[in-house]
Amino acid sequence: MTKPNRSLPSTEQLRFEKIPVVVFNEALEASLEIAHAIATAIKDKQSKNEQCVLGLATGSSPIKVYAELVRLHQEEGLSFKNVVSFNLDEYFPMHPEALQSYVFFMQQHLFDHVDMQKENIHIPDGSIDLEDVSAYCKRYEQQIEQLGGLDIQILGIGRTGHIGFNEPGSGIDGKTRMVTLDHLTKKDAASDFFGEEHVPRKAITMGVGTIMKAKKIFLMAWGESKAPIINKTVEGALSDQVPATYLQSHPNTVFYIDEAAAAKLTRYETPWVVGDCEWTRELIKKAVIHLSLKTEKPILKLTENDYIEHSLAELIHLKGPAYNINIDVFNQMQHTITGWPGGKPNADDSKRPERANPAKKRIIVFSPHPDDDVISMGGTVIRLCDQGHDVHIAYQTSGNIAVFDEDVIDYAEFVCAYHDAFSMEQNKSEMMFNQILTQLKSKAPGQIDSPEVRQIKGMIRRVEARSACRYIGIQDSNIHHLDLPFYETGLIKKKPIGPEDIGIVRKLIEDVKPHIVYAAGDLSDPHGTHRVCLDAIFKALKEVKEHDWAKDCWLWLYRGAWQEWGLDEIEKAVPLSPGELLKKRRAIFKHQSQKDRPLFPGIDSREFWQRAEQRNKFTAQQYDKLGLAEYEAMEAFKRFEF
Numbered sequence: 001m002t003k004p005n006r007s008l009p010s011t012e013q014l015r016f017e018k019i020p021v022v023v024f025n026e027a028l029e030a031s032l033e034i035a036h037a038i039a040t041a042i043k044d045k046q047s048k049n050e051q052c053v054l055g056l057a058t059g060s061s062p063i064k065v066y067a068e069l070v071r072l073h074q075e076e077g078l079s080f081k082n083v084v085s086f087n088l089d090e091y092f093p094m095h096p097e098a099l100q101s102y103v104f105f106m107q108q109h110l111f112d113h114v115d116m117q118k119e120n121i122h123i124p125d126g127s128i129d130l131e132d133v134s135a136y137c138k139r140y141e142q143q144i145e146q147l148g149g150l151d152i153q154i155l156g157i158g159r160t161g162h163i164g165f166n167e168p169g170s171g172i173d174g175k176t177r178m179v180t181l182d183h184l185t186k187k188d189a190a191s192d193f194f195g196e197e198h199v200p201r202k203a204i205t206m207g208v209g210t211i212m213k214a215k216k217i218f219l220m221a222w223g224e225s226k227a228p229i230i231n232k233t234v235e236g237a238l239s240d241q242v243p244a245t246y247l248q249s250h251p252n253t254v255f256y257i258d259e260a261a262a263a264k265l266t267r268y269e270t271p272w273v274v275g276d277c278e279w280t281r282e283l284i285k286k287a288v289i290h291l292s293l294k295t296e297k298p299i300l301k302l303t304e305n306d307y308i309e310h311s312l313a314e315l316i317h318l319k320g321p322a323y324n325i326n327i328d329v330f331n332q333m334q335h336t337i338t339g340w341p342g343g344k345p346n347a348d349d350s351k352r353p354e355r356a357n358p359a360k361k362r363i364i365v366f367s368p369h370p371d372d373d374v375i376s377m378g379g380t381v382i383r384l385c386d387q388g389h390d391v392h393i394a395y396q397t398s399g400n401i402a403v404f405d406e407d408v409i410d411y412a413e414f415v416c417a418y419h420d421a422f423s424m425e426q427n428k429s430e431m432m433f434n435q436i437l438t439q440l441k442s443k444a445p446g447q448i449d450s451p452e453v454r455q456i457k458g459m460i461r462r463v464e465a466r467s468a469c470r471y472i473g474i475q476d477s478n479i480h481h482l483d484l485p486f487y488e489t490g491l492i493k494k495k496p497i498g499p500e501d502i503g504i505v506r507k508l509i510e511d512v513k514p515h516i517v518y519a520a521g522d523l524s525d526p527h528g529t530h531r532v533c534l535d536a537i538f539k540a541l542k543e544v545k546e547h548d549w550a551k552d553c554w555l556w557l558y559r560g561a562w563q564e565w566g567l568d569e570i571e572k573a574v575p576l577s578p579g580e581l582l583k584k585r586r587a588i589f590k591h592q593s594q595k596d597r598p599l600f601p602g603i604d605s606r607e608f609w610q611r612a613e614q615r616n617k618f619t620a621q622q623y624d625k626l627g628l629a630e631y632e633a634m635e636a637f638k639r640f641e642f
């Protein structure tokens with residue numbers, strides 16, 4: 001049976017959810033539906049000779065909606081001549097031609113590709129004088145009203161619960177106005193501006209009141225980073241501290257979200273609280289782990305009463321007694337633990353996560369950026385090398401965008417000093433150094449580096465990665481720098497992956513013919529690079545999967561630098577001793593350009609080694625709490641069938 005592409009709440013689930021939510025398998029499917037609803041509204045208005053008034057959003061959420069609208073225009077003749085649009089917001093101050101402006105965003109994703117009339121496009125102007133802002137906002141509001149209000153408003157949601165830039169504290173009847181951005185919103189925007197310090201402090205935004213007058217509202221949210229705020233907005237109390245909760249009182253709002261964003265809704269997180277469940281092995285494991293952590297009791301000490309008092313009476317009734325359920329889940333967890341991540345030679349492997357044979361395996365560890373390998377699975381790589389496997393590391397991208405200009409200056413200076421010290425011919429390098437210095441001194445934040453500077457930045461990351469590899473025991477000939485072309489835009493926004501990227505990954509896989517592939521299954525990195533890199537691996541593996549050697553190849557996903565698998569998802573947990581953890585930390589230190597303060601820290605401002613250690617220790621502590629052995633730290637993996 002194929003899985004339905006969407007899930008609607010049952011009547012019981014609606015007890016918890018105060019806004020209609022449709023959950024889709026994929027953001028793309030949801031985006032297509034929204035685009036088609038917009039297209040229908042446009043055509044409907046056309047047939048009546050009326051204008052269609054759209055409220056538009058920017059950010060990562062609506063990109064696929066715009067792409068589909070552009071396709072409908074180009075391939076199916078959908079005309080936008082009768083569309084009048086009002087964008088939600090714009091940074092202030094902001095020049096319309098700046099790369100970060102919402103004017104630029106809208107042109108790039110929609111307006112440059114459809115037949116909208118210029119005079120029908122409205123985006124708050126971030127370049128007006130401060131004293132004109134208030135009158136300007138009033139006019140913006142009046143223009144919407146004069147057209148009879150917004151027919152459809154599309155929205156994303158910020159982690160603060162903002163809609164538009166209506167941050168916590170905004171009132172339900174607020175109008176278009178100037179606002180100050182929340183610090184979390186500035187953090188989220190930091191990578192677009194190459195540093196939080198360059199993000200404007202203010203913005204002009206439509207008010208919640210303006211949005212609430214829209215006749216129909218679609219709110220979109222994709223990815224696990226949105227899961228907590230979606231839960232608060234949909235199930236929490238209406239509150240000015242989460243402005244999106246105001247939508248609970250809008251008569252025609254629907255949330256279109258993907259499964260990752262839905263993960264913290266009660267119907268997904270603890271479905272047994274909502275009603276009867278289909279008790280699969282996975283769900284039983286999830287429920288028991290949840291119960292054990294909630295009651296703070298090891299799995300083997302859980303009693304019938306614990307189950308009954310925590311909405312799990314049905315489970316006991318169908319699969320009990322508690323003793324049997326406990327033993328089964330305990331054993332499942334026990335069997336995830338292995339100190340032999342490449343398989344234990346000459347051992348019975350029927351209850352182990354990895355095969356015993358062949359004893360020495362060919363392994364490729366794919367690392368999207370040049371440091372994800374050590375950050376996410378450094379301890380496991382150390383073990384794989386120590387246990388004699390043939391381990392290859394493949395850096396998928398150059399990572400050049402994440403190097404500070406100061407580091408380039410230091411290295412260029414080193415080259416000059418080197419030539420000087422050894423009385424070598426130095427004219428060329430000195431000239432280059434001076435050129436680079438002038439370029440970097442006059443560079444505005446976010447401006448694209450010259451190809452030479454990008455090359456130097458890439459080289460810096462290569463040198464660091466090789467040093468880390470050497471430290472953990474990888475031979476030079478097993479280090480592969482793939483420099484996938486999709487990444488090389490010099491901008492945060494990358495090109496989509498193409499056949500060339502997939503071909504490069506495929507070639508390496510064909511050359512090595514691995515028994516094991518490790519890849520980053522981290523779906524929440526701030527720029528989507530991990531997602532794209534994983535996609536390239538999936539596609540390459542699919543292309544080779546008919547070969548005999550590929551049939552024996554297992555794919556394990558580590559989670560990446562930002563998140564860890566849930567305990568119930570882990571299928572292989574590799575314990576690390578205090579010594580191994582220290583060695584892993586030192587390997588991460590080799591990535592000097594990312595230390596102290598990485599250029600793109602994401603939403604967590606700690607250093608990468610701190611995050612990695614905290615995460616690995618936390619996993620070990622959780623295993624301990626479930627009543628399993630107590631380790632210093634653990635790295636976790638999930639197997640993926642391709």
Ligand code: F6R
Pocket residue numbers: 056057058059060061062088089155156157158159162163164165
């Ligand atoms: C953008 C806007 C914001 C975003 C929100 C989510 O015009 O008003 O409210 O919708 O910050 O941003 P993304 O979609 O990038 O996660």
